[in-house]
Amino acid sequence: QQPVQSPQAVILREGEDAVINCSSSKALYSVHWYRQKHGEAPVFLMILLKGGEQKGHEKISASFNEKKQQSSLYLTASQLSYSGTYFCGTESLGPGGGNKLTFGTGTQLKVEL
Amino acid sequence: NAGVTQTPKFRILKIGQSMTLQCTQDMNHNYMYWYRQDPGMGLKLIYYSVGAGITDKGEVPNGYNVSRSTTEDFPLRLELAAPSQTSVYFCASSYPGYRDNSPLHFGNGTRLTVT
Numbered sequence: 001q002q003p004v005q006s007p008q009a010v011i012l013r014e015g016e017d018a019v020i021n022c023s024s025s026k027a028l029y030s031v032h033w034y035r036q037k038h039g040e041a042p043v044f045l046m047i048l049l050k051g052g053e054q055k056g057h058e059k060i061s062a063s064f065n066e067k068k069q070q071s072s073l074y075l076t077a078s079q080l081s082y083s084g085t086y087f088c089g090t091e092s093l094g095p096g097g098g099n100k101l102t103f104g105t106g107t108q109l110k111v112e113l
Numbered sequence: 114n115a116g117v118t119q120t121p122k123f124r125i126l127k128i129g130q131s132m133t134l135q136c137t138q139d140m141n142h143n144y145m146y147w148y149r150q151d152p153g154m155g156l157k158l159i160y161y162s163v164g165a166g167i168t169d170k171g172e173v174p175n176g177y178n179v180s181r182s183t184t185e186d187f188p189l190r191l192e193l194a195a196p197s198q199t200s201v202y203f204c205a206s207s208y209p210g211y212r213d214n215s216p217l218h219f220g221n222g223t224r225l226t227v228t
Contacts, residue, residue: 002155032216041203042156044216087155089217100171101217103148103155 001025003090005104012078012111020073020107022088031064031071032089032101035082042087045073078111085109115139119204119220126194126227134189134223136204144207145187146171146217147179149200156203162187194227201225 003024010018022031030049034042048064048071059076071090075082085108089101120135138145143164148156148171158171162181176198178190187206191198201224205217 034217041219041221042217044218047216089156100158100161101146102172103157105155106153 002102003088003104005086005088005107007107008105009108010110012082012109014080014111014113015077016111018075018078018109020075020086020088020109022071022073022090022104024069024090024092026069026090026092028064028066028069028071028090028092030091031062032091033062033071033073034087034089035084036087036106037084045086075109078109080111080113083109083111117204117206117218117220119202119223121223122221123224124226126191126225128194128196128227130194131190131192132194132225134191134202134204134225136187136189136220137185138187138204138206138218139185140206140208140218141184142206142208142218143184144215145181146205146207147177147187147189148203148205149173149198150203150222151200159189159202191225196227199225199227 006021032047033045036042062073064071085106087103087106089103117138146161147159150156157173160179162168168179201222203222204220207215207217
């Protein structure tokens with residue numbers, strides 16, 4: 001089942017912060033985050049493997065709450081280059097999981113001057 | 114080091130025609146995947162492979178076939194193309210798979226239109 005992302009779209013002024021959420025109805029083993037610019041392929045941002053783990057990539061970080069089956073992506077002091085569509089991909093535990101990454105429908109982020 | 118290479122970049126098919134989307138990677142990755150992305154939507158897994166000679170279905174396999182005779186190549190075959198197969202197709206690879214902290218490396222995609 002497809003993870004749910006929120007919000008669907010967000011517009012920021014340069015320098016503002018944003019949070020993108022990813023929620024699954026299944027128990028999760030891992031969460032991947034990717035960013036896709038228009039007309040391009042998705043580009044890897046980070047993977048979170050353990051419950052409660054937080055990772056960072058420049059001014060972009062993420063957390064993974066295993067109990068709540070949720071992950072959040074935090075974009076701090078946004079830059080124009082952060083614009084794009086952000087996807088979470090979830091890998092579920094148990095039958096039907098494993099080796100099958102299920103992507104959410106994406107969050108469109110636009111950063112303006 | 115080219116990464117994941119997909120050909121063609123664009124293709125227009127008529128209903129009922131067949132074609133093969135090519136994908137090759139030079140990173141010696143064991144795992145390869147085919148996703149489709151409809152406008153404004155996320156990526157849906159069509160087929161994947163954990164190594165040469167081994168393939169398995171993803172979420173939306175109907176109307177497609179794959180083969181994996183070498184580590185490098187993972188072609189996707191469309192038989193009897195239908196308008197519902199109009200989409201952007203992405204091939205990806207990883208080493209070895211999701212569970213080992215391995216990100217997906219995507220090709221640049223093939224934009225397919227079926228009319």
